[in-house]
Amino acid sequence: ETGVTQSPTHLIKTRGQQVTLRCSSQSGHNTVSWYQQALGQGPQFIFQYYREEENGRGNFPPRFSGLQFPNYSSELNVNALELDDSALYLCASSPISGEQFFGPGTRLTVL
Amino acid sequence: AQSVSQHNHHVILSEAASLELGCNYSYGGTVNLFWYVQYPGQHLQLLLKYFSGDPLVKGIKGFEAEFIKSKFSFNLRKPSVQWSDTAEYFCAGGGGGNKLTFGTGTQLKVEL
Numbered sequence: 001e002t003g004v005t006q007s008p009t010h011l012i013k014t015r016g017q018q019v020t021l022r023c024s025s026q027s028g029h030n031t032v033s034w035y036q037q038a039l040g041q042g043p044q045f046i047f048q049y050y051r052e053e054e055n056g057r058g059n060f061p062p063r064f065s066g067l068q069f070p071n072y073s074s075e076l077n078v079n080a081l082e083l084d085d086s087a088l089y090l091c092a093s094s095p096i097s098g099e100q101f102f103g104p105g106t107r108l109t110v111l
Numbered sequence: 112a113q114s115v116s117q118h119n120h121h122v123i124l125s126e127a128a129s130l131e132l133g134c135n136y137s138y139g140g141t142v143n144l145f146w147y148v149q150y151p152g153q154h155l156q157l158l159l160k161y162f163s164g165d166p167l168v169k170g171i172k173g174f175e176a177e178f179i180k181s182k183f184s185f186n187l188r189k190p191s192v193q194w195s196d197t198a199e200y201f202c203a204g205g206g207g208g209n210k211l212t213f214g215t216g217t218q219l220k221v222e223l
Contacts, residue, residue, distance in 0.1 A: 004154075033210065041157075042115075042201050042213030056210045090155065094209055102147075102155040 002070070004093050004103035012109045013081050017048060021076040021106045024089030032074040033100060035090040043090055049074055050096055077109075086110045113138050115204045117214035124192050125222050132187040132217050134176075134202030144185040145203040145211065147175055155201070161185065170194070197221045 006025045013019050025032050031050045035043035045058035049068035063079040072093070072108050078085055092100035118133035136142060146158040159170025166178040176187045187203060202214040 016146070031209070035211075035213075040215070042203075042215045043211070045212065046212050048210055058210070092155075095208070097158065099157055100211065101157075102211055105155045 003109050004105040006089075006103050006106050008106060009104070010107045010109075011109065014111050015081055015083060017081050017110075018077065018079045019081060019108060021071050021078075021091075021108070023074045023076070023093075023103060025072045025074065025091075025093030027093060027100070028102050030072050031094050031096050032068055032072065033092045034074070034076045035089055035092065036060075036085075037088040037105070038084075039053070039087070041077035046076070052063060081110045083110050112115045113204065114190055115202050116170045116214050117202050117217050119217045120215065121218045121220075123220045123222065124188040126194055127191045129222075130187070130189040130192045130196070132200055132202075132218070132219070134185045134187065134214060135183050136185060137183065138204075141206060143209075144169065144170045144176075144178060145205070146174070146185075146187050147201045147203060149201070149211075149216075150177070150198045158187070158200075159209070192219075192221050193208050194221050194223055 007022045033048040034046040037043040046056040048055045052068045065077045068074045088105040090105045091103045096098040114133050144161045147155045159168050161168045161178045169175045177185045200217045203211040206209045
């Protein structure tokens with residue numbers, strides 16, 4: 001059984017640029033959630049996708065957007081990057097109300 | 112508003128010492144509670160979870176947690192820690208649909 005994978009592992013961008021992060025969910029899981037983990041903090045919920053539709057959103061501005069594909073993989077897009085967007089971005093997949101399985105994360109640095 | 116707070120940011124223990132990490136939650140309605148662990152260089156893993164029923168929950172690697180509704184607490188315990196328990200521990204809560212609210216984490220260091 002393949003776990004949750006994320007790409008890339010590390011990324012460096014400059015302010016104002018746009019970034020796309022990718023997540024492949026675990027086999028059989030139809031829900032993907034994205035979290036932002038700033039240094040020294042716990043993960044913060046960004047949004048969740050269920051069967052290709054957004055299914056809840058945390059306190060993040062609209063420049064954070066996402067997609068889920070028919071195979072349940074997902075993308076997180078961030079436009080107009082700011083310095084404070086530097087963080088570890090975590091993806092978790094699950095059945096809609098089951099245990100979430102986390103990927104290793106993508107470390108984004110914004111200069 | 113939903114919130115989860117963890118009292119201890121850094122804990123240092125000797126091997127074989129007992130562990131208790133505090134977690135308090137503020138939620139309306141039904142709450143599901145979790146403890147996650149992040150070992151150095153690894154991704155978040157679920158230690159244990161509480162949805163309903165017996166308030167004493169047993170998880171992997173000898174960890175347990177007790178849900179005390181009157182105190183809004185879900186503290187994590189282990190009777191005897193090992194060096195390999197060195198990790199960061201996160202308490203999290205969620206309503207339906209699994210949108211989790213995490214605490215700030217507790218960094219545990221176990222010394223030989």
